[in-house]
Amino acid sequence: MLDKRLIEADASKLDELRDIMAHQEHPEKLHDIAMKAVLIEHGAVEKLTDCVRSLTSGKKVLMVTGPTLIQNTHEQNVKEAVYAQLQKSFDVEWLVISEPNSIVHCTPENAAKIQARLEGVDCVVGVGSGTICDLNKYATYTANHENPLPLIIVQTALSVNAFSDNSSVMLFSGVKRTVHSRYPTILIVDIDIVTAAPAEMNVSGYGDLIATWTAPVDWYLGNVIGMGSGNFHTAPSDMIRTQCERLLENSEKLAAGDPKVIGDLANVLTLSGFSMGLADESSPASGSEHVMSHLIDMSSGVRKTGICYHGTQVAVSGIISCILWDYLLKEFDPKSVDLDKCYPTLEEMEPRVKAAFGWLDDTGAAAKECWSDYQKKLNKWHAHKEEFKAFLDNFDEFKAQVAGWVKDPAYIADCMHKANAPCRYKDLNFPVPADTVRWAITNCHLMRNRFSIIDLLHFTGVWSDEFVQMVLDRAEALDAGL
Numbered sequence: 154m155l156d157k158r159l160i161e162a163d164a165s166k167l168d169e170l171r172d173i174m175a176h177q178e179h180p181e182k183l184h185d186i187a188m189k190a191v192l193i194e195h196g197a198v199e200k201l202t203d204c205v206r207s208l209t210s211g212k213k214v215l216m217v218t219g220p221t222l223i224q225n226t227h228e229q230n231v232k233e234a235v236y237a238q239l240q241k242s243f244d245v246e247w248l249v250i251s252e253p254n255s256i257v258h259c260t261p262e263n264a265a266k267i268q269a270r271l272e273g274v275d276c277v278v279g280v281g282s283g284t285i286c287d288l289n290k291y292a293t294y295t296a297n298h299e300n301p302l303p304l305i306i307v308q309t310a311l312s313v314n315a316f317s318d319n320s321s322v323m324l325f326s327g328v329k330r331t332v333h334s335r336y337p338t339i340l341i342v343d344i345d346i347v348t349a350a351p352a353e354m355n356v357s358g359y360g361d362l363i364a365t366w367t368a369p370v371d372w373y374l375g376n377v378i379g380m381g382s383g384n385f386h387t388a389p390s391d392m393i394r395t396q397c398e399r400l401l402e403n404s405e406k407l408a409a410g411d412p413k414v415i416g417d418l419a420n421v422l423t424l425s426g427f428s429m430g431l432a433d434e435s436s437p438a439s440g441s442e443h444v445m446s447h448l449i450d451m452s453s454g455v456r457k458t459g460i461c462y463h464g465t466q467v468a469v470s471g472i473i474s475c476i477l478w479d480y481l482l483k484e485f486d487p488k489s490v491d492l493d494k495c496y497p498t499l500e501e502m503e504p505r506v507k508a509a510f511g512w513l514d515d516t517g518a519a520a521k522e523c524w525s526d527y528q529k530k531l532n533k534w535h536a537h538k539e540e541f542k543a544f545l546d547n548f549d550e551f552k553a554q555v556a557g558w559v560k561d562p563a564y565i566a567d568c569m570h571k572a573n574a575p576c577r578y579k580d581l582n583f584p585v586p587a588d589t590v591r592w593a594i595t596n597c598h599l600m601r602n603r604f605s606i607i608d609l610l611h612f613t614g615v616w617s618d619e620f621v622q623m624v625l626d627r628a629e630a631l632d633a634g635l
């Protein structure tokens with residue numbers, strides 16, 4: 154029986170959450186959520202001054218934002234209001250991070266702009282969506298690993314789950330990498346602000362949660378066959394699964410902007426961030442669906458297009474990953490696997506990885522970065538043959554364990570249609586052409602160290618252009634995919 158308090162967890166009750174985790178099996182495997190407070194309520198931002206005072210007796214506040222206008226449900230300018238509030242009690246510097254075409258990226262260069270202003274600062278306040286949050290987390294953490302400055306994030310959209318975790322997704326040499334950073338000390342989710350965010354941003358947060366039906370299974374798979382980091386625990390995903398299920402059932406209400414459902418989305422998204430923090434890795438919320446999405450982002454520079462809403466793109470890839478899991482659990486035959494043919498050498502794989510990513514830049518930096526990570530996975534795969542053999546022998550046991558953790562792809566696509574979430578790559582805010590989608594799906598397992606269902610299908614000889622086409626055909630039948 155699942156712990157009722159766990160499956161109905163409230164992200165704004167951190168002490169209760171710590172108590173719930175302390176009562177799970179193997180609590181020592183669950184990392185602490187190193188935050189002081191999470192506020193999820195109407196008008197929460199009005200408590201910002203008190204929040205800063207609770208963290209420092211100092212006077213100097215650095216406020217960091219992006220360039221875009223953000224309004225709340227009362228049509229007030231959120232950033233101006235935050236600045237005015239802070240100015241009443243503190244000595245505030247307002248730093249606007251911007252780039253020539255107004256899309257701000259999570260790059261070390263942008264983080265350096267924040268770091269250049271930290272001298273003498275007592276508290277950093279970031280106001281914005283995922284990129285501003287990740288930049289502030291990364292900048293303050295890399296400036297001082299041991300004792301980073303207090304950081305308050307005023308979340309302006311329910312666009313991703315990454316506000317409440319201790320990592321940042323950064324672009325290094327054009328390659329997306331999730332790196333360890335820090336939690337915000339306090340997270341403020343004002344329902345009056347996030348409800349007024351563009352509908353597609355909140356649909357993006359809903360989309361990020363579609364990974365709940367694929368990423369934890371990838372995480373478990375990696376763990377079973379010796380390819381994980383040893384952090385696997387059921388509690389992080391058990392904590393959000395029931396509430397994610399309810400959200401799927403309320404897809405139509407979300408599309409209608411129902412404030413109760415938006416409040417529920419805020420809670421589950423924050424918990425989803427915690428699930429990564431509890432595991433001390435992003436695996437509970439980032440599996441094969443995220444890596445497909447990462448490749449599409451990586452190609453955007455060459456294609457000279459913007460980066461799509463993260464969660465919306467992840468959800469379209471999520472349908473593809475759901476189809477893969479459906480195939481594995483219903484059609485994959487472990488007896489057909491020729492174990493001796495499952496272990497390509499480094500010499501065989503290096504040119505394939507380099508060919509997959511070589512076109513992304515003139516210097517070969519992206520391909521080099523991907524190969525350096527992929528070869529770690531390949532070496533580990535060779536070193537854990539025994540676990541994989543045992544997995545094949547006990548495949549029915551594995552299927553029984555994960556049966557309740559996956560969803561029928563048709564159901565997921567149906568819910569997404571009801572939520573007004575794009576189900577096709579060509580319907581994303583920057584439409585992705587079919588050849589890029591095919592490239593991303595086909596090669597995504599070559600990008601990083603983390604094991605997913607696609608590695609399993611690749612090493613067992615299932616993964617091919619024809620197989621990817623079959624998956625796209627199945628998606629097409631659900632009014633999804635290309």
Ligand SMILES: [Zn+2]
Nearest residue numbers: 313314361467
């Ligand atoms: Zn995500």
